[in-house]
Amino acid sequence: MYRDIWLFSTTLSLPADLPSHTQRERESRAMFPLRIPILTMLVCLTVGQYYDYDYEPASQLGQSSANCAPECVCPIHFPTAMYCDSRNLKFVPTVPSGIKYLYLQNNQIKEIKAGVFDNVTADLRWLVLDQNQITSDKIAKGSIDKLTGLNKLFFSQNNLTEAVIPPSKSLDELKMMQNQLTKIPKGSFNGMKNLTSVDFQHNKLTTESLNGLFKNLNSLVSIDVTHNKLKKLPSGLPSSLEVFYADHNEITSIASGDLKELPKLAYLRLAYNKLTDASIPAGVFNVTNLMELDLSYNKLKSIPEVNEQLEHLYLQVNQINKFDLASICKFSGPLNYSRLKHLRLDGNNITHADLPDESSSCLRQASDIIFD
Numbered sequence: 489m490y491r492d493i494w495l496f497s498t499t500l501s502l503p504a505d506l507p508s509h510t511q512r513e514r515e516s517r518a519m520f521p522l523r524i525p526i527l528t529m530l531v532c533l534t535v536g537q538y539y540d541y542d543y544e545p546a547s548q549l550g551q552s553s554a555n556c557a558p559e560c561v562c563p564i565h566f567p568t569a570m571y572c573d574s575r576n577l578k579f580v581p582t583v584p585s586g587i588k589y590l591y592l593q594n595n596q597i598k599e600i601k602a603g604v605f606d607n608v609t610a611d612l613r614w615l616v617l618d619q620n621q622i623t624s625d626k627i628a629k630g631s632i633d634k635l636t637g638l639n640k641l642f643f644s645q646n647n648l649t650e651a652v653i654p655p656s657k658s659l660d661e662l663k664m665m666q667n668q669l670t671k672i673p674k675g676s677f678n679g680m681k682n683l684t685s686v687d688f689q690h691n692k693l694t695t696e697s698l699n700g701l702f703k704n705l706n707s708l709v710s711i712d713v714t715h716n717k718l719k720k721l722p723s724g725l726p727s728s729l730e731v732f733y734a735d736h737n738e739i740t741s742i743a744s745g746d747l748k749e750l751p752k753l754a755y756l757r758l759a760y761n762k763l764t765d766a767s768i769p770a771g772v773f774n775v776t777n778l779m780e781l782d783l784s785y786n787k788l789k790s791i792p793e794v795n796e797q798l799e800h801l802y803l804q805v806n807q808i809n810k811f812d813l814a815s816i817c818k819f820s821g822p823l824n825y826s827r828l829k830h831l832r833l834d835g836n837n838i839t840h841a842d843l844p845d846e847s848s849s850c851l852r853q854a855s856d857i858i859f860d
């Protein structure tokens with residue numbers, strides 16, 4: 489539940505209806521990358537669906553313009569968008585020139601044939617393929633590999649085993665949630681200097697499959713690999729990274745250098761992994777920019793050292809049996825105190841009585857310390 493609390497205290501708005509917005513507004517919204525993961529979760533939690541991009545049912549779109557695939561609708565007042573979603577399509581229609589936004593979600597598409605994008609190779613900006621049954625081997629050469637201008641690729645809830653990444657230096661957002669990915673070709677993201685967010689939740693990726701992939705991508709702020717098969721953090725994460733979510737993996741250890749190379753990391757989630765005290769080097773989480781650290785559902789016996797700047801620390805359901813105040817404040821004084829607001833310790837072997845008397849000075853900002 490704590491996530492809901494945190495989410496709803498974050499200022500954000502759900503996307504407004506698409507046709508009433510100009511492309512410029514839409515693109516400027518996409519420039520607040522931190523809202524992407526927050527929004528994803530919000531939408532998943534509250535609406536229970538995956539349309540976290542602008543979307544309006546085709547029935548409300550009005551008349552179609554002339555330059556449109558017969559199976560689809562291209563609104564006269566938004567003629568660069570082609571809506572082909574939710575109509576039992578088994579194939580991707582040939583996309584006419586002029587189309588920049590293509591919606592194909594919620595169909596029964598199993599393959600993408602060569603040539604369907606030939607008239608929009610440089611122009612297509614958004615490609616939405618969520619909720620289909622596309623397998624990696626049925627994506628023909630001469631389709632996605634020709635899209636050089638794509639900004640957003642949404643390819644969640646399909647049957648991909650190997651990621652197919654378009655060769656677009658303009659790609660800024662990629663979502664391939666809920667596939668069966670085990671492989672991402674090395675070098676897939678090379679030179680994608682504008683890539684800000686990648687989401688591979690619910691796949692079968694290992695640490696090896698991610699090693700080095702994101703190197704030097706200096707716009708990348710958010711990586712979500714929740715529900716995969718990582719055993720440690722991948723190498724070569726870019727120094728721009730602010731959000732790293734890897735809940736529900738098999739992570740057994742963190743290396744002492746891992747977070748030092750991520751000076752901007754603010755949100756780190758490693759819940760439901762296999763971390764123990766011995767597998768966490770001293771001070772590894774004591775990094776100044778970290779605001780939220782989730783280590784719940786691991787096997788920790790003590791509170792790891794964290795920086796005074798940390799605001800949210802989740803340690804519920806571990807095996808913690810003592811309250812080490814020094815892990816949170818090495819020194820306490822008028823200017824030496826923790827910025828911690830929320831601390832969860834429920835599901836451990838510890839009660840309120842274990843809180844040391846001198847903790848009030850250190851934890852003066854804590855509004856919420858939960859023991860059970």
Ligand SMILES: *[C@@H]1O[C@H](CO)[C@@H](O)[C@H](O)[C@H]1NC(C)=O
Binds near residue numbers: 583584607
């Ligand atoms: C694709 O472009 C060619 C050449 O401009 C044109 O003849 C053809 O009609 C276009 N096809 C579609 C589906 O727009």
Ligand SMILES: *[C@@H]1O[C@H](CO)[C@@H](O)[C@H](O)[C@H]1NC(C)=O
Binds near residue numbers: 598621622623646647
């Ligand atoms: C895709 O995966 C779903 C669920 O696992 C399965 O029912 C379906 O048959 C698969 N489709 C293809 C084309 O592999």
Ligand SMILES: *[C@@H]1O[C@H](CO)[C@@H](O)[C@H](O)[C@H]1NC(C)=O
Binds near residue numbers: 657658659681682
């Ligand atoms: C990257 O983003 C910047 C700022 O939005 C833009 O000016 C630039 O053209 C983009 N680069 C590519 C390769 O799309």
Ligand SMILES: *[C@@H]1O[C@H](CO)[C@@H](O)[C@H](O)[C@H]1NC(C)=O
Binds near residue numbers: 771774814817818
């Ligand atoms: C965290 O690191 C700083 C130096 O960067 C150090 O002064 C401080 O004592 C450390 N905090 C804890 C709780 O170990």
Ligand SMILES: *[C@@H]1O[C@H](CO)[C@@H](O)[C@H](O)[C@H]1NC(C)=O
Binds near residue numbers: 823
């Ligand atoms: C924090 O406490 C240490 C040790 O007492 C002291 O050296 C340091 O100056 C203090 N820092 C601040 C900002 O008060």
Ligand SMILES: *[C@@H]1O[C@H](CO)[C@@H](O)[C@H](O)[C@H]1NC(C)=O
Binds near residue numbers: 809837
């Ligand atoms: C829980 O803590 C109590 C007192 O601190 C201790 O006696 C007991 O052995 C601990 N239990 C476990 C399972 O660690």
